Amino acid sequence: MEANFANNLQIVCSLVVERIWEEMGEQERNYLLKEIIRPEMRLLFESATDNASNCLEMELQKIDCVEILVNLWKISFFREFYELVWSRGGISMYENVKELVLRIERGKIFSPYSLISSTSKGISIYETITRRNTEIQVIDVVGRRNSRKIWIHFFEDVHTLVYMVSLSEFNQTIMEDDSVQRMDESLSLIGEVMNTRWFIPSRKIILFVKPDILCKKLENGVKYDRELVSNILPELERSEIANHYLKLVINSIITQYFKKIDRNTLDSYHIVNATSEDDIKSVSDIIFGETQKTTFISPCIKCPSAQLSEHSLRFHLKKMAISNLACSLIKSILKLLFLAAIGLIGLMAFRTYTFNMKIIKERDLEFSKRIEQSKASEQFSKLNWSKEEQADAVLRLARAIQKPTIDYQKDKQLFHELFDQMVKDFPLLFSESEGVLEEITQDIIQSEVKGEDDFLASRVWVWRGSDKEKKPVLLTGHVDVVPINDESKWEYPPFSGKQVNGFLHGRGTLDDKNGVYEILEALNQLRRENLLVKPQRDTYVVIGMDEEIGGVHGAAKVTSYFLKKNVRFAFVLDEGGQIADQQFPGVASPIAFVAIAEKGYCNFDIQANCNPGHASMPGRTSCIGTLSKAILEIENNPMPAHLLKPIIHNVLLSLAPHSEGYIMKAIVANLDILAYPLSIALSYIGGPPNALARTSFAPTIVAAGVQSNVMPSKANFILNTRFSPYDNLQSVKSHLEKVVNHPNITVTPLMIDCQEASSVSCVDCVEFEVVKRAINHIQPDVIVSPYLFIAGSDSKYYRKLSDFAYGYLPMRLVKKTEDLQRIHGHNERILIQNYLESVTVYSSIILNINQMLAERP
Template sequence: MIKKIFLFLLVAALLLVGIVLFNTFRFSKEIPIKASKELPALPDSALSHLRAAIRIPTITFGDGLPVDTLQFNTFWQLMEQQYPLVHQHLTHQSFNALSRLYHWPGKHPEQKPYVLMAHFDVVPVEAATAKQWTVAPFGGELKNDTVYGRGVADDKASLISILEATEKLLAQGFQPERDFYFSFGNDEETIGHGAQAIAKYMQEQKIKPEMVLDEGGEITREHFPELKRPVALIAVAEKGYMSFDLTVDQAGGHSSTPAKETAIDILSKGLVKLREKQMPYKVLPLIHEMFQRIGPGLSFAQRMAIANPWLFEKVLVGQLEKDKSSNALIRTTIVPTIVQSGMKDNVIPSVAKAIVNTRILPGQTPDDVEFFIRGQVDDARIVVTKASQADYNGPAAALDSKGYLLVENATYQVTKDVIPVPFLSVGATDSKYFQPFSEAVIKFLPSTDSKGFHGIDERMPVSDFKRMIYFYQIILTQAGK
């Protein structure tokens, strides 16, 4: 009997090993390399235009907070001066006073249009970090073939690249095969009311884009160094956005006679408990597909895990959880971002409040997240309420859609040896408002490992700017094929 059991276990083990090795070796193929093109020379005027745009501080501070409208209007005046053919041949209209929608009619209006998106508002430069910048934050300086300045990577270079490509094509007498719309938002860094108004207008006009292309993913060499090739993270979906208020109301008093627990104590303990446990992981199909496409270039052990997710998924997840960026791809993230309480050093405050920001995986809802927060905090004295409007995190764009394939093809052409893969954008973009009525919403720019994004010394290599202009030129010229 024992021999039979041992024999059965041996056969089962050999069968398991055989299946694992079969899947691994079947999976282990070369990652294809497609020919790229030499990028056209970058005219000096293009760099001048980008640097001039950076010098205008189009800052948004927060939803509902006032902005310097003079700077935003000055930006549009500059665009009209820099791109006369665009403003001669394309129509445009304003939304919420400061956002614009441009329309470039194509030869075949019966074809569904494409939408190219960008935003020109920027986040503020923190006063505490201003001295750490090595250049003036709004100087638009060119140093070592790199353009510096707040907003160059997020997202003025994209807007300028779209207009540069369009101006060049108009000078050549070009007309696209299908209609194009350019949606340029003025408040993406807050809530995106401008883009929301544009999307509402297009929906009311029954304009149904076949593709919407916005910021989101980028090209990276840093995140997959073992591949020794650039990887284009073409986001086909994005996480939802929701903030929650956690509030404690507890009698305060004089600091010389503190109670056993204060409002701050209760809230702090709740936040610690909330951060001690993460929401359960979920590996989305598009993340599985991403690993399928990069897997052949990884080590044998990594290929084995990717080729046999039914057996090694938890091992793969354990590796992803070690890095904050990859961890965000497989679960809804929850983190306190603002804590407020107290007004004087000798007064125990009666109210303590925290704002907790969450980025929600597609397939999960704000109610799911609220349920988790309440359960994890587990204290009725901490009142949990929704503090923001929920973002739509709809289904991913199909990888065989015309839009995705066009972006993938354009990426091959502008980046040597690139490996394009589907990706999940963990940040929110204005394109979310177009999701309900568009066939494919893609979030990608062919910039490489952005530096200083929302931080110190934000910058973009001239080579990236040149690549972006040519990328958009390909999108515009090949959209009818």
């Protein structure tokens, strides 16, 4: 005990130099130097440098600190400064000093000189006391933490091991490491001491000392609003009243120690005021067996002076209660969430395990059997055409590429020349003597063209079928192409139609003169080989000339004509999806995407209106700033994804059987669970996957301002929207208005550029199977999947005429050669072998649609 007071003397005197001396004014310092401080210490106090405390430690071994400390403590302003510094968190020994001075004044402490010298670098302070013929060895472990366990194995035949814990040090740190709390170090040490083999037969007792100082520390912590941060405090349940606070802290600390040891090996524990002789005597009587009590609790814990009043703790307890209640709630919620997550993962794993990909394949097989068992029969054909005929077919497309058919309204003559050449190239289809296609373009012009400025931008033919009661078939494509932005970036002239290294180069080889000529070549070859003498149904061929600019004068007028005639089509085939590789995670094979629906289209004019003014005196906000914020809000708040709707679901069901690994299997098996997180992920990924799943927004044109020194009165941008079949124009407009939500911003759809999303054609039907099986017959390496066409085509009009409208262009787009970027881009080209293969696919579709739909109306 005396050794602890010796240490306190050294620490307290050091602190005078380090902190309190700096807080004092000149008058107080002069008084101390003159009246209290001894001459040999004045130099240290006057310098008060960074290393002063280190020098003082050596000087303290030479002088009597007791007299200095007592004299200092008698001065009221010194105590005030000490308490002030302590309240700011600079000193943690305030309670100890008061007790130390009282003991000194009562004459209950001897001179500490010899003890101080033994503690500077030693491992421990060692004392031996003999009482009632029993030798008591006292070990006060000091020194560095890595040497504190060295002394353990020196003890043999220990009858009773008493481990002392200072309760007041629950929030203090060790000297070597400010991040390690003293009590955590003590907790670590007790486990090793109590459980070591040297002390297995020994009687074990724990003394918890300094509860009175702990109480004072807590009381002052509230008084000075100090944060008592500790790993112990959060363990408290703060539902009890204020005057139980001390007991709760002590109980929490004791509980932590009991967790570290085997309770069966613990003889007893006691809570002792180490400065109370009565407490020491009572514990000694228990330890030496002179009383029957097993646990002693110091009366100081029960006395009013050692407790915190409800009034002083009200605010502190309120904060602690809220904090601990919140922690408890958070812990409970986290536990529930953890259990829910485990359950959810288990459920998903079970569903993934039981989800058998063979079910999907069997569904396809069963459907195929139903088709085979029907009266309809299928007849696939690989065209038997010679190399010369194939070369002629390529030349016919090359001649079409050489016509720069960009704008029908400006260059009608180029389009007429193209069609004149087309008639010459396909006499079996168009000639008056042997042709089978009957042109009805003039009938549509008479019905739909109004006024001199109006015109029809389509040519329409029909191959009459044998059964007039059956619904007709519509095959369509377009010959207009997009302009050339920078011809210098083309490897070959964009309208050269040049053949190089197996490729045909030029604008329109991928979009969509190739599609038109594939249809014509297929019909021509079927006629030449007598594979189709006369179709069962009327077969219409529609060639558009304004698809790239919306089809208003082409497909729109043709559709209007058929609607007036009440013509409904049994099957419609237009451009749309293609064959692409590396387009879906886990699927190595190329995928043929067949469009079963097309997204809607509308341009919105979003305008901000503001007060104009001079740029030298701008207001708090501007039109441009307001508009920019609106753009960000729109981009950050997409419309909901429709992952559970038939289109996306059918895509996943089609591709899942061919996916490697378990990722796709897990997604398909748990799509109802994963729909929301997947939709969020897609919004961050962007690109085609996101556009496939939801309505997309793209700011494309921004306009504001007329002069650099004038604040604009308005600013606007054009928002290009492509909305899902599960949204519509009104829902998109409402969403934009809700997101923008600004009184000075208007959202106006440009109705001339608006088109609702199309209807969705079926997948589990004979019509889709016709396309799928024709593709697989000619291109067996390809996986066929339904698809939502995210761009635009003329089929957005023609889908009004049929429940079975599909979009597919049999060309292969290779990711490695960036074929997809060539559409509307530079260096557009098509692999000649791919073009000829596509003709064969079209011939199979045309031939067998009549056969497989024989029983359809």
